[in-house]
Amino acid sequence: MPAVELVGITKRFGDVVANDGIDLSIETGEIHAVVGENGAGKSTLMSVMYGVHQPDAGHVLRDGVRLRMRSPADAIAAGLGMVHQRLRLFPGLTVAENVVIGAEPTRRGVLDTAAASREVERLGELYGLRADPAARVGTLPVGVRQRVEILRALYRRARVLILDEPTAVLTPGEAARLFEVLRGVTGEGVSVVLVTHKLGEVLAASNRVTVLRGGRVTGRFATAETTAQELVVAMIGRSLAPRPLAPPGERAAGPYLLEVENVRVRGGEGPARVGGVSFGVRRGEIVGIAGVAGSGQRELLDVVTGLRTPDEGRVLLAGAPVRRGRDPRVAYVPEDRPGRATAPTMSLADNLLMGGQRERRFSRAAVRERARALVERFGVRAASLDEPISVLSGGNAQKAVLARELSGDRPLVVVEEPTQGVDVGAQEQIHALLAQARDEGRAVLLQSSELSELRALADRILVMFEGAIVAELSAEEAGEDRLGAAMTGAAG
Ligand SMILES: Nc1ncnc2c1ncn2[C@@H]1O[C@H](COP(=O)(O)OP(=O)(O)OP(=O)(O)O)[C@@H](O)[C@H]1O
Ligand SMILES: [Mg+2]
Incomplete structure (x- = not known):
């Protein structure tokens, strides 16, 4: 008998049918991948399974028993756990406190810290999930925080874990450790539902897809019997073009459009976050920034885009200092899209025309016309231009931000994790659009944790480690092993 079974789930939002009669069964102890293009209905289905949304039709069975789900509390009581992508932990509390909060062991009415720590250690032991119970969550890297979220679900006796794009925010190393953890928990009979866009992960880690x-469901596969090609066809109705990306054209020559000179960003106490970094980007080239998370790329890009003033050094764009705040010559697609790049309660149309575009005072009709054209050209899927951007699926919101930023003619394009x-x-x-921006003669600075993305797009890759550029590799030189070695500080 399946651990969880979704039967005929239909969920509508207004006119949008996000889930249309979906059946899904999750076996005990399996990793079950759920894949599909942006807006396919994956997150909605997970929310129905976890009691966040009530379906318009269909129901959820747990060990063959029909659940009555009014809220996630009912799902938790039935042994379901969700690991949210935007982690919901309290940074000021310890690992142990975060794990037990809301269901604390108490002694005479106060939190029994010792018992909480013991429990964290016991669960960690059982599932191969290490985390120091006394560490403050705010000080931990995101991969460890995610482990704390998993521990929290297991502490509430979850036997089915739902993870919606868990590796989107992880480095490759952290992702590998997550999958070790997931193998550990499934070994103990816990089931995992894994939503991801990374087919490599699906093929390496899941049992079924x-x-x-x-x-709607367009394919069900035993992972061992399928291929990436077959999954792609089920996902998007065609195979991906086998062609590699447009290879970098003539090596860009000429003066640097962007010049970063000896930029230093101090890190409060401790060592500098960025310690005297210099480089340039020419028109007509894509320069990649690689590095494990926390190597200073965040701070460096904040300086380049004018969001942060460096403690030393300067940033020039076409010979003039980059303007503080937000320079209108810079197209910028930040990593933390919902927080930094969109106004969540505003409509899709308004979000598409935010910033530089709006300064031109388009009439209402012109705004809509332009927004419609962008939606068309960039393939943003939304029920209407008037719905708030926050109801778009994650990937479609991302495409909307890219559409806005790339549509103008700003000479410098700075993108972080464009395909996350x-x-x-x-x-x-998106890769084709970035290549096109380069071919139009713009200067593109691309930060990505996907090495394959950097290798496919960048003409040169700068590798950061501990706040410094430790290697500069040409596209041809940048094999995964060479890149990986440089990223960990080994001589590049
Ligand atoms: N709260 C909501 N209100 C209105 N529409 C919604 C809401 N949540 C989702 N939708 C719509 O339902 C559809 C499915 O969205 P969902 O978030 O489930 O897709 P997804 O498969 O998770 O996509 P992604 O890969 O981009 O995360 C989309 O058209 C989306 O705009
Ligand atoms: Mg989603």
């Missing part, structure tokens, strides 16, 4: 498209959370078809499209 369900593919969604347009709110984006489906394979859209990834291809």
Whole structure:
């Protein structure tokens, strides 16, 4: 008998049918991948399974028993746990406190810290999930924080864990450790439902795969018997073009459009976050920034885009200092999209025309016309231009931000993790758009944790480690092993 079974789930939002009669069964102890293009209905289905949304039709069975789910509390009581992508932990509390909060062991009415720590250690031992119970969560890297979220679910006796794009925010090393953890928990009979856009992960880690498209199931596969190609066809209805990306054209020559000179960013106490970094980007080239998370790329890009003033050094754009705040010559697609790049309660149309575009005072009709054209050209899927951008699926919101930023003619394009959370078809499209921006003669600075993305797009890759550029590799030189070695500080 399946651990969880979704039967005929239909969920509508207004006119949008996000889930359309979906059946999904999760076996005990399996890793079940759920894949599909942006807006296919994956997150909606997970929210129905976890009691966040009530379906318009269909129901959820747990060990064959029909659940009555009014809220996640009912799902938790039935042994379901969700690991949210935007982690919901209290940074000021310890690991142990975060794990037990809301269901604390108490002694005479006060939190029994010792018992909480013991429990964290016991669970960690059982599932191969190490985390120091006394560490403050705010000081931990994101991969460890995610482990704390998993521990929290297991502490509440979850036997089915739902993870929606868990590796989108992880470095490759952290992702590898997550999958070790997931193998540990499934070994103990816990089931895992894994939503991801990374087919490599699906093929390496899952037992079975369900593919969604347009709110329906378009494929069910045993992982051992399928291929990436077959999954892609089920996901997007065609195979990906086998062609590699447009190879970098003539090596860009000429003066640097962007010049970063000896930039230093101090890190409060401790060592500098960025310690005297210099480089340049020419028109007509894509320069990649690689590095494990926390190597200073965040701070460096904040300086380049004018969001942060360096403690030393300067940033020039076409010979003039980059303007503080937000320089209108810079197209910027930040990593933390919902927080930094969109106004969540505003409509899609308004979000598409935010910033530089709005200064031109388009009439209302012109705004809509332009927004419509962008949506068309960039393949943003939304029910209407007037719905708040926050209801778009993650990948479609991302495409909307890219559409806005790339549509102008700003000479410098700075992008962080452009394909994070984006489906394979859209990834291809976004890569083509970035290559096009380069071919139009713009200067592109691309930060990505996907080495394959950097290798496919960048003319040169700068590798950061501990706040310094430790290697500069040409596209040809940048093999994964060479890049990986440089990223960990080994001589590049
Ligand atoms: N709260 C909501 N209100 C209105 N529409 C919604 C809401 N949540 C989701 N939708 C719509 O339902 C559809 C499915 O969205 P969902 O978030 O489930 O897709 P997804 O497969 O998770 O996509 P992604 O890969 O981009 O995360 C989309 O068209 C989306 O705009
Ligand atoms: Mg989603």
